[in-house]
Amino acid sequence: MSKHKDQEENELIEENNNQENSVKESESTENMSDNKQELTPEEKLAQEKDKFIRLFAEFDNYKKRTTKERLDQIKYSNKDMVEALLPVLDDFDRAIKELEKDDKSADALEGIKLIYNKLFNTLKEKGVSIIEVNPGDDFNIDLHEAITQIPAPDQNLKDKIVDVVQQGYLLHDKVIRYAKVVVGK
Template structure:
């Protein structure tokens, strides 16, 4: 049994479908009256294939977009927690500076071990220090100038004189800009 015979049987069983089919065919395919039934079916098949391919492409784009959004969300999901821990890192930095001033090497080693473990754990979660140091050219996109002072030497004019507070980034996004002093 051919598809043409099957269509005729369906049309005969369902008079409503026959009426809608004839009106659709008359309005949409008037110049194509010279087409054979096989050519009409091939044309319809081509249209359905085109619709399917477009729908499939839209779905693939949707999958890619949502996967990318999910990955971005996972990268920055713990941003608030990491931002809350940044003052603790600052306190550790200040404590290490003060402990180095004393002669207590055991205390220094103990605090340094804890500090290293803490920073390596945060690094494994994607936290990185924004690398700026004294002598680097000041870039407002990567650092926050909290003050300007007369530069101690002519080569430090417009450059970073001192880093007051370290900056951190999570992935490619800076979550805290380094606070620096700039020479003018």
């Protein structure tokens, strides 16, 4: 019998809870409908129009961003190939400097220069350019990489480039290899 009584009490408690919940739901529905009734049709229209304009602007920005990303991806798609060819250009530069020291190798020097110019002009057509660096230029962290600092031989070269160790290159407007320089301190 006690089990039956407990079960009845539990059912009564559940019924009471259900009634309270339904009363709360009806009150919240009335509050919502009161809030909705407060808005005039013009205000609703203005809200919906504002939502539409914001959504349209967000979509337009998305289209512009993806288009720019796609163009950048195409523009810099050959970056890896160009980076792989930069050591070849360095080797050509070293070979030209060595051949210029020897008067007997004028023909070889001319041939090497022709091949170097052909390779460099091909890369130039693809958007590669040299970062121009000369001793005495200001050190620019966006274009140069300081590999060491030495005492400046002249007071004018303090915090300026003293020597260029390795040429730097740009692909369109992005640095693909920083110019390695020695800076005076």
